[in-house]
Amino acid sequence: MSLSASYRLLTPLLLLGFVQVILTKRFEVKDGTKICLLAEFSANFSVSYDTTAKKQGIVLFSLPDDAHKSSKSSCNNMTAPLLVVSFGNGHSLSMNFSRSNISYKMEELTLVLNERDSTLFHNSSKADLFITSRSLDISAKLNTSYMCMSDSAVYMQNVNVTLSDVQWEVLPPASNFSKNKTQCQADVPTVAPPTTRLTTLAPTTTASPVVKNPVRGIYNVSNKNVTCLLAEMALQINISQKTGNKSTTKIFNINPHEISASGNCSNDQATLQLTDASTTLIFQFVANATLSNFYLNGIVISTSLVPSRGKEFKVENTSLHYLQTTLGKSYMCQAEQVLQVTSNVSINAFELHVQPFKVENSKYGTVEECQMDKDDMLIPIIVGAALAGLVLIVLIAYLIGRKRSHAGYQTI
Structure with a gap:
């Protein structure tokens, strides 16, 4: 097993097989x-x-x-x-x-x-x-x-x-x-020291500069020249760190024009790896044939943009459960979606559209929308219905009032 210079095996957490429950x-x-x-x-x-x-x-x-x-x-x-x-x-x-x-x-x-x-x-x-x-x-x-x-x-x-x-x-x-x-x-709870006016300094937070929304990238993974994973998304990585009494937040975008995409697929797993000169990002999807669905269960991040004890910053979580969708269909979410990796690391995903299994003719299957998009569509419908109801009530009140006013006069 040789490790290429461009690839670094990323981080801590992992998963063996694709069992739903990690066994002790x-x-x-x-x-x-x-x-x-x-x-x-x-x-x-x-x-x-x-x-x-x-x-x-x-x-x-x-x-x-x-x-x-x-x-x-x-x-x-x-x-x-x-x-x-x-x-x-x-x-x-x-x-x-x-x-x-x-x-x-x-x-x-x-x-x-x-x-x-x-x-x-x-x-x-x-x-x-x-x-x-x-x-x-x-x-x-x-x-x-x-x-x-x-x-x-x-x-x-x-x-x-x-x-x-x-x-x-x-x-x-x-x-x-x-x-x-x-x-x-790691299991010992952290106890904050008692606060006193003389000795305790309020923690300082270094504000991260305003970062524009990322650009949407289009990626695909093939297995034996057959497309097995399709993905379109704009990605932004958010990392918070604390050094002593100082907290810092690093936010940076994934530029699709500088990304090399790769991955692999099987019947029950699909991996999308995005790599540029400083960052490697891996998305791991698993399929559940029993429930006939798939979901994102693993995210791995390795980047030199955020130093960590003199080494690259690395984090991984393979016990996630995001983007669940029926097998053969695609997941879409136009709204910003926060994929929390750890307590201090998250990925903000925009304009997301992904399908990792049962891709036919290199095209997305029927779309299943995220709840946030459904809510965004539902709000104007509710507002419109409420306004229509209000107009109807005003119209009925007007007609009733007009009828009553005519009833007070006699024909000559």
């Missing part, structure tokens, strides 16, 4: 009857790979229901538990732990992917195993379970792994976790 799995590693490691977590993955068309593909999936503890898992004399989780067609996720007299830690995460698995890696140019790992230091005290409900992203070569709903413990007291917890920093 429980695993036990034993030496005889003694449990040396008890772990519960869900895992999402984002993987970039080379395709036979010499393009970068991206696949998002989450730990599936068939995930199970591999026989390669071991307690290693109770000092270095190893959990190996096997899933799918030859894939595995491994966690290496170690312990001392007072604490334990998860010190390495390893992912093995079988690129021969065409259900995940459509048109992959490789046919071998890809192995990548990352050293970590996730520590907790003995006789406590480590808990982290928040998403924790791990970046590796061509791969992002996001762990969530995590709870694990080395040498648990029984078949369940200790009552005492070591809580991750």
Whole structure:
């Protein structure tokens, strides 16, 4: 798996397969009857790979229901538990732990992917195993379970792994976790310091300059020379950051004249990737054959326009549910639509028209309008009906009044 210079694998959150509910799995590693490691977590993955068309593909999936503890898992004399989780067609996720007299830690995460698995890696140019790992230091005290409900992203070569709903413990007291917890920093609520007139400064906000509405771009994705995704939209990225006591907001438009569009499609997933010199933006759609609909479930943003600790700013969310539409139809929204990616990142979409599945003859299917457009059309109808009713009431009152005035006179 080579990573091209123009493509950067983007960010934290991810999804394995396209299950509607992200599964939290429980695993036990034993030496005889003694449990040396008890772990519960869900895992999402984002993987970039080379395709036979010499393009970068991206696949998002989450730990599936068939995930199970591999026989390669071991307690290693109770000092270095190893959990190996096997899933799918030859894939595995491994966690290496170690312990001392007072604490334990998860010190390495390893992912093995079988690129021969065409259900995940459509048109992959490789046919071998890809192995990548990352050293970590996730520590907790003995006789406590480590808990982290928040998403924790791990970046590796061509791969992002996001762990969530995590709870694990080395040498648990029984078949369940200790009552005492070591809580991750991300789960600790932020407590604002008490305000005093002498010491507290009001946070300052740097106003972003006024940005004009973006220009609408027209994009399409083809699979074997057949159009499988159509999209037209004007896009604006909004990123808020806070450094110390200062808040800043960066707003910038996606210029369709400087964008390179690519992507891939399958029966249940479609990806549109927009890339320019400074920014990569990925939209991930999934299809639900049971409910006969599709929706936008993932957005990935990577940009050098917003520095983040000396690196490019990266963010991803693959648990979204936007733009839901019936399969075979297209979604349209002329009104501005805010696609919230995280609490501090959003995409403002204007003049949106998209269809990622069942595109026939390279043309959009029947349009399903967003509720905002329907409301915009409904308001003038209601106002018009109210005015017509008011005119009718005035006319009836006038006729009744005129009739009564004539009744007061006698014919001579």
